[in-house]
Amino acid sequence: MTTLATCRRCERLTDFRSDILARYPDYQKTPIGAWGAAASRMILVGLAPGLHGAARTGKAFVGDASGQFLFESLYECGLATSPDPEIARLVNLRITNAVKCLPPGNLPTTGEVSACREHLRADLFGMNGQRMRRNRVIICLGTLAHRAVYRCLEQPVQPFSHGASYAVRPHLHVLSCYHPSRLNVNTGRLTKRMLLDVLRRGIELAG
Numbered sequence: 768m769t770t771l772a773t774c775r776r777c778e779r780l781t782d783f784r785s786d787i788l789a790r791y792p793d794y795q796k797t798p799i800g801a802w803g804a805a806a807s808r809m810i811l812v813g814l815a816p817g818l819h820g821a822a823r824t825g826k827a828f829v830g831d832a833s834g835q836f837l838f839e840s841l842y843e844c845g846l847a848t849s850p851d852p853e854i855a856r857l858v859n860l861r862i863t864n865a866v867k868c869l870p871p872g873n874l875p876t877t878g879e880v881s882a883c884r885e886h887l888r889a890d891l892f893g894m895n896g897q898r899m900r901r902n903r904v905i906i907c908l909g910t911l912a913h914r915a916v917y918r919c920l921e922q923p924v925q926p927f928s929h930g931a932s933y934a935v936r937p938h939l940h941v942l943s944c945y946h947p948s949r950l951n952v953n954t955g956r957l958t959k960r961m962l963l964d965v966l967r968r969g970i971e972l973a974g
Protein backbone atom coordinates (compact mmCIF):
# COMPACT_ATOMS: atom_id res chain seq x y z
CA MET A 768 0.00 0.00 0.00
CA THR A 769 1.28 3.46 -0.89
CA THR A 770 1.46 5.73 2.13
CA LEU A 771 -0.70 8.80 1.89
CA ALA A 772 2.13 11.25 2.51
CA THR A 773 4.15 9.99 -0.43
CA CYS A 774 1.30 9.14 -2.82
CA ARG A 775 1.77 10.59 -6.32
CA ARG A 776 -0.52 8.17 -8.12
CA CYS A 777 -2.59 10.88 -9.82
CA GLU A 778 -0.21 12.75 -12.09
CA ARG A 779 -2.68 15.52 -12.90
CA LEU A 780 -3.31 16.27 -9.21
CA THR A 781 0.37 16.02 -8.28
CA ASP A 782 1.25 18.49 -11.06
CA PHE A 783 -1.59 20.76 -9.97
CA ARG A 784 -0.23 20.81 -6.40
CA SER A 785 3.19 21.87 -7.77
CA ASP A 786 1.47 24.74 -9.65
CA ILE A 787 -0.36 25.80 -6.49
CA LEU A 788 2.83 25.63 -4.42
CA ALA A 789 4.57 27.89 -6.92
CA ARG A 790 1.89 30.50 -6.18
CA TYR A 791 1.38 29.70 -2.48
CA PRO A 792 4.62 28.22 -1.10
CA ASP A 793 3.15 27.86 2.42
CA TYR A 794 0.29 25.58 1.33
CA GLN A 795 0.30 21.83 2.00
CA LYS A 796 3.00 19.83 0.24
CA THR A 797 1.40 16.40 0.64
CA PRO A 798 -2.07 14.82 0.27
CA ILE A 799 -4.42 15.61 3.13
CA GLY A 800 -5.82 12.78 5.25
CA ALA A 801 -8.40 12.44 8.03
CA TRP A 802 -8.25 14.35 11.26
CA GLY A 803 -9.94 13.65 14.59
CA ALA A 804 -9.46 10.66 16.91
CA ALA A 805 -9.26 7.32 15.08
CA ALA A 806 -11.55 5.71 17.68
CA SER A 807 -14.38 8.14 16.87
CA ARG A 808 -17.76 6.62 16.11
CA MET A 809 -18.68 9.09 13.39
CA ILE A 810 -16.82 10.22 10.29
CA LEU A 811 -17.74 12.95 7.81
CA VAL A 812 -16.58 12.42 4.24
CA GLY A 813 -16.40 15.41 1.88
CA LEU A 814 -15.29 15.64 -1.73
CA ALA A 815 -11.69 16.90 -1.86
CA PRO A 816 -9.49 19.58 -0.24
CA GLY A 817 -10.49 23.17 -1.04
CA LEU A 818 -7.85 25.50 -2.47
CA HIS A 819 -7.84 27.99 0.41
CA GLY A 820 -9.30 25.51 2.89
CA ALA A 821 -7.68 22.11 3.51
CA ALA A 822 -5.00 22.65 0.84
CA ARG A 823 -3.87 25.62 2.94
CA THR A 824 -4.53 24.45 6.52
CA GLY A 825 -3.99 20.69 6.14
CA LYS A 826 -7.35 19.87 7.75
CA ALA A 827 -10.49 18.95 5.80
CA PHE A 828 -13.14 21.69 6.09
CA VAL A 829 -10.85 24.11 7.93
CA GLY A 830 -10.22 27.51 6.37
CA ASP A 831 -13.04 28.00 3.89
CA ALA A 832 -16.72 29.02 3.83
CA SER A 833 -17.97 25.40 3.70
CA GLY A 834 -16.08 24.61 6.88
CA GLN A 835 -17.38 27.72 8.64
CA PHE A 836 -20.96 26.70 7.86
CA LEU A 837 -20.32 23.09 8.86
CA PHE A 838 -18.61 23.90 12.15
CA GLU A 839 -21.43 26.13 13.38
CA SER A 840 -23.65 23.05 13.26
CA LEU A 841 -20.99 20.65 14.57
CA TYR A 842 -20.57 22.91 17.59
CA GLU A 843 -24.31 23.18 18.11
CA CYS A 844 -24.56 19.35 18.14
CA GLY A 845 -21.59 18.90 20.49
CA LEU A 846 -19.39 17.35 17.80
CA ALA A 847 -16.84 20.20 17.94
CA THR A 848 -15.55 22.29 20.82
CA SER A 849 -15.90 25.60 18.95
CA PRO A 850 -17.84 27.01 15.99
CA ASP A 851 -14.49 28.33 14.77
CA PRO A 852 -12.86 25.50 12.73
CA GLU A 853 -9.40 27.02 13.17
CA ILE A 854 -9.43 26.33 16.93
CA ALA A 855 -12.04 23.55 17.27
CA ARG A 856 -11.32 20.02 18.42
CA LEU A 857 -13.58 17.26 17.15
CA VAL A 858 -15.61 15.23 19.65
CA ASN A 859 -16.14 11.55 18.75
CA LEU A 860 -15.82 12.60 15.11
CA ARG A 861 -13.31 12.38 12.26
CA ILE A 862 -13.38 14.41 9.07
CA THR A 863 -11.87 13.46 5.75
CA ASN A 864 -12.39 13.70 1.98
CA ALA A 865 -12.99 11.04 -0.65
CA VAL A 866 -10.07 12.44 -2.68
CA LYS A 867 -7.00 13.58 -0.75
CA CYS A 868 -5.45 15.98 -3.27
CA LEU A 869 -6.83 19.29 -4.50
CA PRO A 870 -8.42 18.84 -7.94
CA PRO A 871 -8.62 21.67 -10.50
CA GLY A 872 -12.08 23.23 -10.40
CA ASN A 873 -12.95 21.06 -7.37
CA LEU A 874 -13.66 18.24 -9.78
CA PRO A 875 -11.69 14.99 -9.56
CA THR A 876 -12.01 12.53 -12.44
CA THR A 877 -13.59 9.12 -11.95
CA GLY A 878 -10.12 7.59 -12.23
CA GLU A 879 -8.77 9.86 -9.49
CA VAL A 880 -11.65 8.97 -7.16
CA SER A 881 -10.95 5.27 -7.80
CA ALA A 882 -7.19 5.75 -7.33
CA CYS A 883 -7.80 7.34 -3.92
CA ARG A 884 -10.17 4.62 -2.73
CA GLU A 885 -7.33 2.84 -0.93
CA HIS A 886 -6.74 5.91 1.26
CA LEU A 887 -10.44 6.45 1.96
CA ARG A 888 -10.71 2.78 2.88
CA ALA A 889 -7.93 3.26 5.42
CA ASP A 890 -9.90 6.15 6.98
CA LEU A 891 -13.14 4.17 7.10
CA PHE A 892 -11.68 0.89 8.27
CA GLY A 893 -9.42 2.62 10.76
CA MET A 894 -12.68 3.47 12.44
CA ASN A 895 -15.01 0.74 11.26
CA GLY A 896 -13.19 -2.49 11.97
CA GLN A 897 -14.93 -5.74 11.11
CA ARG A 898 -15.25 -6.80 14.74
CA MET A 899 -16.81 -3.65 16.06
CA ARG A 900 -19.49 -4.06 18.69
CA ARG A 901 -20.70 -0.48 18.87
CA ASN A 902 -22.43 1.48 16.15
CA ARG A 903 -20.40 3.55 13.70
CA VAL A 904 -21.78 6.16 11.31
CA ILE A 905 -20.35 7.47 8.06
CA ILE A 906 -21.90 10.75 6.89
CA CYS A 907 -21.33 11.43 3.19
CA LEU A 908 -21.36 15.09 2.18
CA GLY A 909 -22.51 15.19 -1.43
CA THR A 910 -23.07 12.63 -4.17
CA LEU A 911 -19.42 12.06 -5.02
CA ALA A 912 -18.57 11.15 -1.41
CA HIS A 913 -21.74 9.04 -1.23
CA ARG A 914 -20.71 6.94 -4.25
CA ALA A 915 -17.08 6.72 -3.13
CA VAL A 916 -18.06 5.46 0.34
CA TYR A 917 -20.36 2.72 -0.98
CA ARG A 918 -17.67 1.56 -3.41
CA CYS A 919 -15.11 1.55 -0.62
CA LEU A 920 -17.39 -0.61 1.49
CA GLU A 921 -17.95 -2.90 -1.53
CA GLN A 922 -21.69 -2.34 -1.26
CA PRO A 923 -24.23 -1.58 -4.02
CA VAL A 924 -24.42 2.21 -4.40
CA GLN A 925 -27.77 3.33 -2.95
CA PRO A 926 -29.59 6.25 -4.61
CA PHE A 927 -28.46 9.55 -3.10
CA SER A 928 -31.14 11.24 -1.04
CA HIS A 929 -30.48 13.95 1.52
CA GLY A 930 -31.10 12.56 5.01
CA ALA A 931 -31.39 8.92 3.91
CA SER A 932 -29.53 6.32 5.94
CA TYR A 933 -28.73 2.68 5.25
CA ALA A 934 -27.49 0.01 7.62
CA VAL A 935 -24.83 -1.48 5.34
CA ARG A 936 -23.79 -4.13 7.83
CA PRO A 937 -24.37 -4.76 11.54
CA HIS A 938 -23.34 -1.67 13.53
CA LEU A 939 -22.44 0.37 10.43
CA HIS A 940 -24.72 3.06 9.03
CA VAL A 941 -24.17 5.33 6.03
CA LEU A 942 -26.03 8.62 6.10
CA SER A 943 -26.16 11.07 3.19
CA CYS A 944 -26.27 14.86 3.23
CA TYR A 945 -25.97 17.63 0.66
CA HIS A 946 -22.45 19.04 0.57
CA PRO A 947 -22.17 22.34 2.51
CA SER A 948 -20.73 24.07 -0.56
CA ARG A 949 -21.16 27.79 -1.00
CA LEU A 950 -23.53 27.08 -3.92
CA ASN A 951 -25.76 24.72 -1.93
CA VAL A 952 -25.86 27.05 1.06
CA ASN A 953 -26.43 30.25 -0.96
CA THR A 954 -29.23 28.70 -2.98
CA GLY A 955 -30.92 27.29 0.13
CA ARG A 956 -30.52 23.73 -1.08
CA LEU A 957 -28.84 23.00 2.25
CA THR A 958 -30.00 25.02 5.24
CA LYS A 959 -28.56 24.95 8.73
CA ARG A 960 -31.71 23.18 9.95
CA MET A 961 -31.26 20.44 7.32
CA LEU A 962 -27.61 19.95 8.27
CA LEU A 963 -28.42 19.86 11.99
CA ASP A 964 -31.11 17.26 11.39
CA VAL A 965 -28.62 14.98 9.59
CA LEU A 966 -25.95 15.42 12.25
CA ARG A 967 -28.44 14.70 15.04
CA ARG A 968 -29.63 11.61 13.18
CA GLY A 969 -25.99 10.51 12.94
CA ILE A 970 -25.55 10.95 16.69
CA GLU A 971 -28.72 8.95 17.30
CA LEU A 972 -27.54 6.12 15.01
CA ALA A 973 -24.12 6.07 16.70
CA GLY A 974 -26.07 5.41 19.92
Ligand code: SF4
Pocket residue numbers: 771774775776777778780781798866867868879882883884886
Ligand atom coordinates in the same frame (compact mmCIF):
# COMPACT_ATOMS: atom_id res chain seq x y z
S1 SF4 B 1 -5.71 11.89 -5.02
FE1 SF4 B 1 -5.28 10.15 -3.68
S2 SF4 B 1 -4.49 8.53 -5.03
FE2 SF4 B 1 -4.37 10.47 -6.16
S3 SF4 B 1 -2.27 11.24 -5.76
FE3 SF4 B 1 -3.64 12.18 -4.23
S4 SF4 B 1 -3.51 10.79 -2.45
FE4 SF4 B 1 -2.71 9.66 -4.23
